[in-house]
Amino acid sequence: GEDVEQSLFLSVREGDSSVINCTYTDSSSTYLYWYKQEPGAGLQLLTYIFSNMDMKQDQRLTVLLNKKDKHLSLRIADTQTGDSAIYFCAESIGDGQNFVFGPGTRLSVLP
């Protein structure tokens, strides 16, 4: 079945760049997404990329998509302590709103 994989933990120093990686299996996914979850909260959509794009930039966020390798990455420039959270990669499956989420990467930003 469909599967999305991510590394579970990442630690960076404040001000450095963070790169969170993700691999997915469903090559028919039209969109791929990054969600952020802060403690005690639901998920918040950060950004998404259409599958025919290679890159999307949105302020401090850069999404890179390698469709051939089914690899997605999220780069956060100038990482701040407020960026500490769990980041989920997700792909949409089929019709409707059926999303497959990765296990999440816990980003810790050290002062």
Next chain:
Amino acid sequence: KAGVTQTPRYLIKTRGQQVTLSCSPISGHRSVSWYQQTPGQGLQFLFEYFSETQRNKGNFPGRFSGRQFSNSRSEMNVSTLELGDSALYLCASSLGASPTGELFFGEGSRLTVL
């Protein structure tokens, strides 16, 4: 505009009981999806409702069911609770017309089964 509202936020049940969770989507959103989040399994898709019809279903046993009302509010029910049902249940709403990524999540209902 008000976000996705889930009630109750926290609840404790015992094995064998049943539970009903409620979700009020963002006004104008017609799709409501439910996810189960656990430390071991992560986020798993339960089902999605659109215009009162179940449009998609994940791989959960029949003890898990849901419904959607004409005002788009949704409920999910879990019968004969098991310890493994302890989880954060997240509801998400969207316009539902196509998977453009705009899923708006509520803060979840945290269920503990003793």
